[in-house]
Amino acid sequence: MGGLSAEREVSLDSGHACAAALRERNYKVVEVDAGRDLAAVLAELKPDAVLNCLHGRWGEDGCVQGLLEWMGVPYSHSGVLSSSLAMDKNRTKDVYRAAGLPVVDSVIAASADVRRSHVMEPPYVVKPNNEGSSVGIYLVNEDANGPPQLDADMPEFVMVEAFVPGRELTTTVMDGRALTVTDILTTGWYDYDAKYKEGGSTHVVPAEIPADIFNLCLDFALRAHVALGCRGLSRTDFRWDEAKGADGLVLLETNTQPGMTATSLSPEQAQAVGISFPDLCSWMVEDASCSR
16 A cells, blocks of 8 residues: 555555455455565565555556566456556557447647647546546636646646546446446536545435446446456446437546545445445455466
8 A cells, every 4th residue: 555656645545444444354464555665575574465555656557566476476456467558548548449438539648738729629638647536637618718737747748638528427347247336426526635535525326327327337347347357346437428318428447446445436336235345355355366
C-alpha cells in the first residue's frame, strides 16, 4: 500500500482497511508502505501472497506486478500486461474498440498545445493518460472563454476527450461475474474530492435505471474485463446519456485495482450482492497468483 503515485493517500486507506478485514479472518498480515526498497523488504518477509492495494503509477501499471512475477510471489488482481494496458487510457480504448465496445472520441495531445488553443470543440475533458482517481482532470465547458491552463505538473502529453453528458455508472467484475451497477450522484464533476471525501457523492446501488441499460453495463464490464485480460477484481466506469437510450452508453475506463476504502464502489457492490468486506478481502488473497 502507499507507494509513490499521486494516489498514495487513497492507497494507504485501502491498505489499512484490507489489513483490518483480513485480521478478522485470522490472516497474519504485514502492512508494507511500498518504497524503492520494496524488493528487499519482500525478500526479507517472504510472504505467502501479496494483496496489492497500490493505486496509480508503479503499483497499478504493471511495474510492481513485474517485480512480483520476477520474485515468484503470488499477488492479487491483474497481471503485468493487463495492468499496463488498462492504466493507459488510449490503449484501453483501442482494446475496447477491437472488442466492439462503445467509446467516446478522444485524442492524445501535447499539454502545450492544449494550453494554447482548443484541440477539440468544447465541451471536452482533459486528463492524464495514465492516472486514476480523477487526478488532474479538467472539464472545459461549451461556453469556455479559452483553453484550459493546465498545471505545470501535468504530463507532457494528455488525453482530450469529448464530454458525454448524463449519468455516471460503474460495474465491478469479480471471479468472472459482473456484480451489479451503481449510479453515482454528485452535485458537480465526479472528481477526486467527490470520490474520497465524506459526502462528496451518493451511490445508488443497485442503480435505478432501465433493465436494458443495467444489463448492458453488466455485459460490457465483463467483456472489458476479458478483453483486457484482467483477473481477480476489476471495475469499469461508464457515462450514460439518457436521451440516447442504449446508444448513449459508453465505456470510460477499467480499473484493475479498484479502491478499497470506506467510500469505495467495489466493496459496496460486493456487499449489495451478499459478499462482506472481510470475505471480499479473503477471496482476493486466496485468488492471488503469478501469471505462469
